[in-house]
Amino acid sequence: MTVFNPSLKAAPDKKIQFAVVGGGVIGGGWVARFLLMGFDVKVFDPDPATERKINQVIENARRSLPGLFEYLLPDEGSLIFCSTIGEAVSEAQWICEAIPERLNLKHKVFTEIQEHCSKDAIIASSTSGFKPSELQAVSSNPEQIIVAHPFNPVYLIPLVELVGHLKTTEKATPILTQLGMHPLTVRKEIDAHIADRLLEAVWREGLWLINDGIATTKEIDDAIRYGFGLRWAQMGMFENYRIAGGEEGMAHFIQQFGPALKWPWTKLMDVPELSEELINKIALQSDQQSGHYSITELEHIRDDNLVAMMRALKTKDWGAGNLLNAVDTSLETTSVKPIEILTQRSSVLTVNRVVPTSWLDVNGHMNDSHYAEVFSKASDIILQRIGSDADYIARGFSYFTADMQISYLNECHAGEKISVFTSIHLAEGKKLDLRHEMKNAQGTVCATCTQFLLHVDLNSRKSCPPIEPVASILMALIVPETFSKAENNE
Numbered sequence: 001m002t003v004f005n006p007s008l009k010a011a012p013d014k015k016i017q018f019a020v021v022g023g024g025v026i027g028g029g030w031v032a033r034f035l036l037m038g039f040d041v042k043v044f045d046p047d048p049a050t051e052r053k054i055n056q057v058i059e060n061a062r063r064s065l066p067g068l069f070e071y072l073l074p075d076e077g078s079l080i081f082c083s084t085i086g087e088a089v090s091e092a093q094w095i096c097e098a099i100p101e102r103l104n105l106k107h108k109v110f111t112e113i114q115e116h117c118s119k120d121a122i123i124a125s126s127t128s129g130f131k132p133s134e135l136q137a138v139s140s141n142p143e144q145i146i147v148a149h150p151f152n153p154v155y156l157i158p159l160v161e162l163v164g165h166l167k168t169t170e171k172a173t174p175i176l177t178q179l180g181m182h183p184l185t186v187r188k189e190i191d192a193h194i195a196d197r198l199l200e201a202v203w204r205e206g207l208w209l210i211n212d213g214i215a216t217t218k219e220i221d222d223a224i225r226y227g228f229g230l231r232w233a234q235m236g237m238f239e240n241y242r243i244a245g246g247e248e249g250m251a252h253f254i255q256q257f258g259p260a261l262k263w264p265w266t267k268l269m270d271v272p273e274l275s276e277e278l279i280n281k282i283a284l285q286s287d288q289q290s291g292h293y294s295i296t297e298l299e300h301i302r303d304d305n306l307v308a309m310m311r312a313l314k315t316k317d318w319g320a321g322n323l324l325n326a327v328d329t330s331l332e333t334t335s336v337k338p339i340e341i342l343t344q345r346s347s348v349l350t351v352n353r354v355v356p357t358s359w360l361d362v363n364g365h366m367n368d369s370h371y372a373e374v375f376s377k378a379s380d381i382i383l384q385r386i387g388s389d390a391d392y393i394a395r396g397f398s399y400f401t402a403d404m405q406i407s408y409l410n411e412c413h414a415g416e417k418i419s420v421f422t423s424i425h426l427a428e429g430k431k432l433d434l435r436h437e438m439k440n441a442q443g444t445v446c447a448t449c450t451q452f453l454l455h456v457d458l459n460s461r462k463s464c465p466p467i468e469p470v471a472s473i474l475m476a477l478i479v480p481e482t483f484s485k486a487e488n489n490e
Contacts, residue, residue: 015039015077016175019092019117021085021109023050026126027098028057029154031079036065036155037179038074043081044088051081056296061155063415064303067356068156068310068324070377071331072417085109086116093118094175096148098126106130107138114140122172124148128196131189132164143168147186148176149193153299156306158182158323161193180327182320198237204271210282211272217285233309234319308358347437350378351420355412366412372404375436375449378420382434386427386477387469396458397467399432403452410446417441427474430455430463 018034020027023045031054034041043054058079066073082088089095095117099109106125113123123145125135136142146164151157160176162169163186176183186193192200202224209215215223231240238250245253272278290298313321314328351374361367379401383389388399412418419439426433436449454463455470466474 016094017042017092018094018096019043019089020096020098021045021088021113022096022098022100022126023047023054024098024100025057025152026150026154027096028054029061029150029152030096030098030126032058032061032065032155033179033181035077035079036061036073038077039179040077041079042088042092043079044083044085054079057153057155060153060299060303063300064307064357065155066354066415067307067358068327069331070328070353071334072352072354073331074334085112089113089117089121091118093121094172095121095123096126097123101127101129103130103134106135110135110139110145114144119144122146122168122175124172126150129192131191133189146172147189147193148172148183149196150181151195153303153306156303156310158320159184159195161186161195163189163193180323182323201268204268205266207272207274207278207282208267210285211278216289217282218289221289234313236319304357307356311356311358345423345425347421347423348382349419350381350422350436351418351438353418355414355416355418357414360414364413368406368408371406371408371438371447371449374418374420374438375404375406375451376401378422378436379434379451379453382422382424386473388466392470393458395467397464397470398456398458399453400456401451402454404449405451406447406449408447410440410444412438412440412446418446424477427477429465432474 016039018030018039018041020031020034020041020043023031023043027043027045031041031043035058043050047053095113097106097109097113099105106127110123117123119141121144125132125145125147126149127135127147128149130147132145132147135147136145139145143165146162146168149161149163151159158181160181160183162172162176162183169183169185173183173185184194190197206215206217206220209220210217228240235243241253242250245251245256293301310320310324313319314324315321317325353374355366355370359366359370383399388397392398417440421437421439423435424432425435432453432455434449434451434453436451437445438447438449439445455466456462457464465471
């Protein structure tokens with residue numbers, strides 16, 4: 001389990017300064033991740049189109065990353081485009097190298113970086129294949145250079161493979177965790193690390209299947225996305241095969257299917273010649289499969305699906321969902337301030353978040369069912385505040401919604417900030433009446449909700465008056481019928 005440690009968050013005047021050298025797809029993804037998690041970034045890339053390309057990636061990230069979480073992300077950091085490597089890295093504590101996969105070029109860039117950066121800075125290469133020892137070959141301070149290999153899109157996919165000197169990777173781990181990522185330390189350096197070696201095995205087989213006329217690009221992709229890819233997204237490979245072994249587990253699975261590994265099923269030790277004919281064949285099939293979409297459209301489809309899948313995993317606290325829930329725990333402390341004053345009819349902030357892309361309906365705005373979800377979350381916050389928490393439920397008592405009425409007043413769109421303000425209008429015996437008001441960033445009321453709840457004995461499943469501590473807390477709330485602006489936590 002990845003634990004997101006809020007204590008790692010530096011004070012605003014002591015925030016980690018990030019630098020990115022290389023503004024392509026991966027470099028841009030790193031920039032977006034750093035910025036949206038609240039950190040300042042300096043970028044260098046000689047390409048005159050760098051600023052345009054990176055800003056496009058950032059826009060993709062803004063429409064998708066916040067939707068993974070139930071709370072607001074920190075305020076965005078600042079972004080500065082620099083004219084030299086020295087200008088970009090001189091004050092940075094983390095320097096991301098994301099240039100093309102040419103070792104001689106990387107050596108040249110590392111030399112220049114180390115001429116200008118702090119000796120304590122982490123230089124993290126995004127290389128997908130080179131080993132740290134290869135990257136460090138001409139370095140004046142080799143321990144400073146590590147591999148921090150991400151996956152596209154970097155602003156959404158949490159995995160980062162860490163390879164290098166143990167002291168440096170240990171220093172890098174909490175920084176990446178603070179970014180909402182999952183650092184995976186590779187104990188021994190090896191070409192292509194872990195994930196890309198697995199990907200290459202599937203890639204090789206795919207090339208052979210096309211070369212031999214057995215399958216098209218679409219058929220191979222269908223085999224993955226309708227089949228084992230769905231399993232891999234939640235349980236990986238070995239956990240799935242453990243299930244396949246039945247009650248006897250993994251040992252039984254290997255004993256049953258292990259002999260098949262010696263059969264001539266694969267061509268993993270060979271690769272078809274990437275002739276012009278084969279390349280054109282693959283390109284044509286790819287165009288036929290998805291050429292009617294622009295790259296931007298495909299990126300949006302990919303990102304929306306990733307957000308939806310990872311949000312689904314959050315409900316079971318499984319895989320990437322476990323990591324996201326841990327991040328939410330940290331964000332809660334900064335996104336929604338603790339409710340200090342709660343009186344009858346006083347309005348308090350209970351929800352503060354953005355609308356994820358997965359919540360949209362066919363009309364392109366927030367689906368009506370998710371309004372109920374947001375208001376239910378607001379109710380949960382109030383219930384916890386009055387003492388109806390997990391411990392109270394474990395004692396056999398809780399509140400059930402008896403009636404809920406929602407008025408839809410204005411549209412809410414993906415990426416839009418929404419806040420809910422909740423008040424208690426009635427707290428009498430077993431009855432609890434809540435009023436919710438949802439506003440957008442401009443202060444416009446988008447929806448209102450009245451929610452009537454009954455206190456229930458979970459054993460008898462019948463309504464009953466609350467017990468302590470809820471009874472005493474509610475009794476105290478009933479006393480003040482009026483309140484001043486100072487009492488209003490809005």
